[in-house]
Every structure is written in C-alpha cells, then in structure tokens.
Amino acid sequence: MSEHLDVDACRRQFPGLARLVAGRPAAFLDGPGGSQVPQSVIDAVSDCLAHRNANDGGAFATSREAGGVVQAARGAVAELLGAADPGEVVFGLNMTTLTFALSRALARTWRPGDEVVVTRLDHDANVTPWVLAAADAGATVRYLDVDPSDCTLRLDSLAALLNDRTRLVAVGLASNAVGTVNPVRAVAAAARRVGALVFVDAVHAVPHRPVDVVELGADFLACSPYKFFGPHLGVVWGRRDLLDRLPVYKVRPAPDSGPGRWMTGTPSFEGIAGTHAAVDYLSSLGGGGDRRAALASAYAAIRAHEDALSAQFLRGLARLPAWRVWGVADPDRVADRVSTFGLTHRTKPAAEVAAAFAARGLFVWSGNFYAAGLIETLGLAPAGMLRIGFLHYNTSEEVARTLDALADIGD
Numbered sequence: 001m002s003e004h005l006d007v008d009a010c011r012r013q014f015p016g017l018a019r020l021v022a023g024r025p026a027a028f029l030d031g032p033g034g035s036q037v038p039q040s041v042i043d044a045v046s047d048c049l050a051h052r053n054a055n056d057g058g059a060f061a062t063s064r065e066a067g068g069v070v071q072a073a074r075g076a077v078a079e080l081l082g083a084a085d086p087g088e089v090v091f092g093l094n095m096t097t098l099t100f101a102l103s104r105a106l107a108r109t110w111r112p113g114d115e116v117v118v119t120r121l122d123h124d125a126n127v128t129p130w131v132l133a134a135a136d137a138g139a140t141v142r143y144l145d146v147d148p149s150d151c152t153l154r155l156d157s158l159a160a161l162l163n164d165r166t167r168l169v170a171v172g173l174a175s176n177a178v179g180t181v182n183p184v185r186a187v188a189a190a191a192r193r194v195g196a197l198v199f200v201d202a203v204h205a206v207p208h209r210p211v212d213v214v215e216l217g218a219d220f221l222a223c224s225p226y227k228f229f230g231p232h233l234g235v236v237w238g239r240r241d242l243l244d245r246l247p248v249y250k251v252r253p254a255p256d257s258g259p260g261r262w263m264t265g266t267p268s269f270e271g272i273a274g275t276h277a278a279v280d281y282l283s284s285l286g287g288g289g290d291r292r293a294a295l296a297s298a299y300a301a302i303r304a305h306e307d308a309l310s311a312q313f314l315r316g317l318a319r320l321p322a323w324r325v326w327g328v329a330d331p332d333r334v335a336d337r338v339s340t341f342g343l344t345h346r347t348k349p350a351a352e353v354a355a356a357f358a359a360r361g362l363f364v365w366s367g368n369f370y371a372a373g374l375i376e377t378l379g380l381a382p383a384g385m386l387r388i389g390f391l392h393y394n395t396s397e398e399v400a401r402t403l404d405a406l407a408d409i410g411d
C-alpha cells in the first residue's frame, strides 16, 4: 500500500471494527478519545505477556527479553517522531502523568518572576500541569488566545507574551476538540528567540500527521499510543541533555541519566511491546524504504483519505443550518485541520445527540474533552460540543451515515 490507502484492507486488521449495534455495523467516530487496535498490536501485547513476562535488569532470559522489548520500542518510537536518539524516548502511564512529572521537574528550575506560556486551545493536560508548576515556583502564566471564528491560535499576539523571563511555551500540534492544526514551528521559533523551552502536545496529531521533533523545533513532545492504534500508554520525547540534567523526582537507585530517570516504577512492558507494533502498523501503510520513508508515505496516504472525508463532511454540514461547526469549516481549508469536528446544534444539547447516535451505532463523544479553556472561551460550558472524529479506517459511507443522522436531529 502506498499513497492510496486500501481502507478495506486496513479495516480487516481491526477486530473491534466488526462490532454490530442492533444489527447494524458500529461506526467508530470516537477516535479522538482513543482508536481501535489492529490484530498485530493485540498479538504483540499477548506475546509479551505470554513469553517475555518479567521485570527487566536481570540475567535470565525473560528479563533480558523484557529489556529488549523496551529498547526496540524506543527505536521505533524515535523513528516515528523523527528523533535521532532512542535514548530520548520515555514511556509512562499516559501523557498527563508524564507531563506532570516533567512540569514538576522544570518548576524546580524556575524562579519567582519567570514566565510560562500556555494556550486557550489546548487539552488541559497541556495547561494545568504548567499552571500548577508555575504556582509552585512563583512564576507567571500567560495565555495565547484563540480566534473563536475558526478556532486558530492568535499567532499575532504571541510576540507580546514572550520576553527574556519566558522559560517555557506549551503548545498543541492539533486540537483534540475542533481539529485545528497549529503553526508549531512558528511558535517554537519565537520561543527559541527568547531562550524559552518548547513543549509540544502531539497526542491528537500523531494518528493523522507525520511528526518531526527536529523540524518542529521542540525540546519535548508528548503523544499517546492509544490514540494511534496502540495500547493505553503515554510517551514523552525529550532532548537528551535536558532528560539527563533536569531535577526529576525519582527513587534510588533509578538511573542517573537517560530515559530511565523518568520511568518511575515498573513500566507496562506489554504496553510498550504493543506500542512498537502500532508504529509497525503505521509504517506498513506506506511504501518501501526505511521506516522513516515508509512512515512518510503512510501519512501521505492517511492524509489524502482523511482530507477527502473532511471535505465530504464539511460540504454536507453546510447543508444543515441547525448545526454549527467550530473550527475550520471551509472545505478548501482542510489542510489547516485534522478530521476531528466539534459541533453544536441550535437547540439540542450535545449529550442528548450523543445518546441518540449511540442507539444508532454511531460512537461519538460529547462534552469538553478536557479542552476546558477552549469550551469556556467559546461560551459553550457546561454542555460543550458533539465531537465526531474520522480516522484512516473510517469510510465515506460512514461520513454519509453520520450526515444523515445529524440531519435527522432536525431543526
């Protein structure tokens, strides 16, 4: 498979997608909350539990193999993220927990009067850890605003938020609520000019877009394998010099350098094995060449398919005036978004619609999806939005079915 995505062939690899609801196929439009997993990931998790089940660091076979699982997965994830050094990849319970650990460590290097910048668009896991860390250090938090008309970041106001006291800029690559793709390279370049570190939340981007930590200009980047066809786990990539030197909270005798400093307690070896398999699955969607090349063509194929689904969905929504799309709504601007849509109905609360959809086998979310700052900024709290997400395994028929269901909600 290359450039063109064989969606049927992809779907056959995901046992979960075969589910029926009241005799009809379920439509998994809940990808932004977590994707389904291919059989290869299930097999990798089960193989690890069946045959490599030990803690690492011992001399015996299963322990050595458990250590090998982690090493190999670091290599695969480093390639996924464009990192040269597998020793820059940290696995943990989830992105939120890893970000709290990092924020606590960074806060120990901040002083009263220092500043951090967060956005009003991000998932709260890329906001509150920094707000609390800033409070601990006596640092000031500055907020990059969002333009409510299309839910893009107000890049023009960034320069005014940055100065020589800025220690960190935390920004998301793609919004998990409304799908906006943010100009992270420009944000990172501006942060770098004042000597600030850059933390990128790529959790919502990785299922949709290629990531390159070097090209982005990131110092740290987080993602979550359970959003990109892997098991429930979190990943942080960090520049090696920072991972080695930041004063992380750790127990004795955890390593003094490398990613092991950040991996408190016993990791989920089976989750890490499944994460490796998830990267292999993504690469398998691309053409030949080394893994980076395969990933590049895989993402090109994923993107072409998802962009077509997005354009179809937005064109259909334009004929449903009772629904409002928050975020980029112009079908000619699908390059500025991923295929995740936040919608509100003129009168019907999102939770009511989500329940009606569930009965029809359409799996969607309602609420704020932890993008609390955005939902407040848009004046949509507490009901929030209906969120419909398309991943590469979703089909044009599912988009049409979703549009029919939205139309059936009426005016």
Ligand SMILES: Cc1ncc(COP(=O)(O)O)c(C=O)c1O
Pocket: 032, 033, 093, 094, 095, 096, 097, 123, 125, 126, 172, 174, 175, 176, 201, 202, 203, 204, 223, 224, 233, 234
């Ligand atoms: C954009 C974004 N950031 C962060 C998170 C939190 O990730 P985790 O569940 O791994 O803590 C999510 C989860 O939905 C997310 O969508």
